[in-house]
Amino acid sequence: MMDSNKDENHIDEQKAQRHKARQQKVKQGVDAKIAAAQEEKGILLVLTGNGKGKSTSGFGSVARAVGHGQKAAVVQFIKGTWACGERNLLEGAGVEFHVMGTGFTWETQDKEKDTKAAMEAWEHAEKLLQDESVNLLLLDELTYMVSYHYIELERVLTALKNRPAMQHVIITGRACHREIIELADTVSEVQPIKHAFNAGIKAQLGFDY
Secondary structure (H helix, E strand, O other): OHHHHHHHHHHHHHHHHHHHHHHHHHHHHHHHHHHHOOOOOOOEEEEEOOOOOHHHHHHHHHHHHHHOOOOEEEEEOOOOOOOOHHHHHHHOOOOEEEEOOOOOHHHHOOHHHHHHHHHHHHHHHHHHOOOOOOOEEEEEOHHHHHHOOOOOHHHHHHHHHOOOOOOEEEEEOOOOOHHHHHHOOEEEEOOOOOOHHHHOOOOOOOOOO
16 A cells, blocks of 8 residues: 555656646746847737727726826727726726717718718827827727728828837727738737627626726
């Protein structure tokens, strides 16, 4: 019986040593990447794809910046007529918001009105993209404005390229234009596996908006 226990202990010890060796190798790889990443610059992050959570992730980054005492601002395209819990919270923390107030384009069905509203919101964005005091700017659902040709792609690219060197920008929305993706430093694509709405469950206050 004692020999059996010794064998089991020996096997456990070998497993522990192999695990430690694997983790040490992982740590070495991570440490090497950290050591190599020495550049500091403003990051352009794109959150795209058909899945839920892109705007929510963007607002989480805004909250993080504010939590570190940094200045953040938000320009929201499309969702202007909906209540926004994040706005209720973050405006109270000093985050500047500019909201395209026409709501979803499939509700207005008025391209001229939507284009005018989009340009008004974008003009605020351009000013913020020139403001060195803004550490983080969230351009929520901007991708649609480019896809629908409400805002010229070149105008967007020019503003992004010429922003302050240390300013971080987050762009959210489906079907992000490839040139914006090419310009970005980090791109995450959110894909839907399941969505409650497709099962007939309505969008709910405090969870969906």
